[in-house]
Amino acid sequence: MTSTPLRSVAIQMAQDDDVAVALRGLDAGLVIDLGKGRGTITVTANIPRGHKLALTRVPVGAPVSKYGQSIGRATSEIHPGDHVHSHNLGMDDSEHEHGKERLRARQEPGPPVGPIPTFAGYRRANGTVGTRNYIGVLTSVNCSATAALMIAEAFKYQALTEYPNVDGVMALTHQSGCGLITGSEGAETLLRTLRGYARHPNFGGLVVLGLGCEMVAVESLVDDGTIPADTIVSSLTIQAAGGVRAAVAEGIARVKEMLPALDARRREDTPVSELVLGLNCGGSDGFSGVSANPALGVASDRLVSCGGTSILAETPEIFGAEHLLTYRAADPDVARRLLSRLQWWQRYAAQGGGSLDNNPSPGNKDGGLTTILEKSLGAVAKGGQAELSAVYEYADPVTSRGLVFMDTPGYDPVSVTGIIAGGATVICFTTGRGSVFGSKPAPSIKIATNTELFQRMGDDIDVNAGSIVDGSASLDDVGNEIFELIIRVASGQRTASEDLGIGDQEFVPWTFGTVT
Missing domain, CATH: 3.40.50 (Rossmann fold)
Known part of the structure; x- marks a missing residue:
């Protein structure tokens, strides 16, 4: 029987992963050649695009690996070729190590090659630089x-x-x-x-x-x-x-x-080291951690290497992947601050009768995400590989350079409101399902995780990271495209959301506590 190469129908993110992400809908009965002498598997059920295909047998209770990390535990035995989703995958409550040592696979971004790029911004009396007026x-x-x-x-x-x-x-x-x-x-x-x-x-x-x-x-x-x-x-x-x-x-x-x-007032050439970039995602899908988020991580690393600042946020959506940030903390106190905010969130969720693993949303699950672990591992990729230099509470003024983290909810308008209050002058927003977000006064660059979304909602999207999934561009290609667009937008080029007039209603401060 004729077999189809795995790479033509699915992406395996790490060599030893138990699952791969389907690039298109896979029909039951399709025979897939795993390559490298690993033999073939037969798809046992129809698998939607963006969902997970089992590559190996996973017994009940064993962890299921994606991105080289556990995204949950098998709630029933998983066989090669199975569709892996909510019916056979549940939460993994294993504790992570949060030591100072680095993951061997991670490499810090190097210094910039060539001169520091500039953007045309509004220099303010206190030394900050605006991208809009x-x-x-x-x-x-x-x-x-x-x-x-x-x-x-x-x-x-x-x-x-x-x-x-x-x-x-x-x-x-x-x-x-x-x-x-x-x-x-x-x-x-x-x-x-x-x-x-x-x-x-x-x-x-x-x-x-x-x-x-x-x-x-x-x-x-x-x-x-x-x-x-x-x-x-x-x-x-x-x-x-x-x-x-x-x-x-x-x-x-x-x-x-x-x-x-x-x-x-007029714009003036300013080093990109004066930019403060906010990183956010909304309407995520199974491709978010494959394409748009890691590509944005490449752009973030380029900005950080030039002396700029990137703000990663959405604390409930790093739950289960926080060890990837604590390994990169500049010092133990930064790691402790991050863990302290996660502990606060666990108490906060419990007070409301929930828990952090109530996430992902129904739309996320329709797009192929199953557990908060899987969603978080993909979301953290927006922060690239840079050292985590500081952790801030919601809307705190961000004064550190480099990659920082701000404690915000996962709800997009509330999260980005906090990031902008902290000083972000440009927002990059990744989406797999099709968010129609804007964020005045900071321009919002929207990045699609897949080409189908980009073609269907082209008026709302600025960058198609789906080219990574399609195989027509690399992570570095799209990451560099995003970085160059950030500079042009910071210099005044309008984004899709600005052309549509979106952003006036997205100022939503986080409100909680006793109201009398």
Whole structure:
């Protein structure tokens, strides 16, 4: 019987893996030649594209290997050719070693070859460099959200035609700002997030808008001394202005006063070492850890080797793969901080009646991901091979260079809001199912894990990492493509989400704790 070479129908990520990822739908009865004298296997059931094909026999209770790591344990005996998914694969609760020693297979990215690339950015008075020039209408409380939206709406469409160097006016609204216990973890997190956006280098101007009697006072958002001196700041409250109509009229007038000065600002060539890149993934599938995430890791390593900063995040989605980061920690304290945040999350999930292995989502599972271990091992690949230099809590200002980690939820808008509050000026967002995410004021570059998605949702995607799966490009090829696009976008090239106007509704601060 004629057999089909494994590489033409599936990808085996590591030499001793028990499974491979199907490149296309595999029909039952297909005979596959494993190569290298390993013989053939026959597919025992129809296997969807992106799902796992068993290459070896795995007894009940034994670990199943992908990426050279356990992604779970067999809940029933697995035979060569079987479809491996939720029906025969469950969680593996084995403890990982978190020692300081490095994984032998990992190599630190080397120094850059040639001169450090530059991008055209907006250098701010405090030394940070922006990639966009926005005006923000920052709300201290949900009570002022509608008025903020009305102010921003006045500058949609053709209203900024005379000011081509101003990227837009956006309302930063949220669902909190009052009813929180002063000094509580929830209140401090919200305040940290709002202050992070207030100081962000992509905002040249701010109108800070409150109601007037809220817990988070308007002044508290701009009085900590961290806002660049060249940020034009104007504050008002609805109560003092005389109501919503009066506050909206006054807010519009204050934005108009800012426009000429902000439009006069110009980009200047700046080393890419001044870039702060946020890494995130959403709508992941079985190809995420094969193509888009490791390719983004290549781009991240290039930026780090040039002295720049990359922020890896989504703590629940590194659960089970955290040892790959602690092995790379710059010192034991960095490793301990990461493990401490994971322990917090385990307690937090338990309080809500769940656990971290409730992830992946239904969409992730439809795309071929089975356990949180499998999802996490693929997600960590976004961080490349660089040393982990620091760990930050949600929305903390990121001051370290290199690869850092920020503690955020896995929910995309909340995660990226924290990353941007920390200082990210460009976001790279990988997706396998087709996320329609944007992240003003930071441009969001979206990267497809597979060519079918790129062709189906081309208006929403900037890079097709599916070429890696197709065999027409290497990880380095796509990683370098992403890196070069990051530079162009940081210099002003618009992304797909920017062309679609996405990003105004994705400011979602993480809210938790007691509300009174």
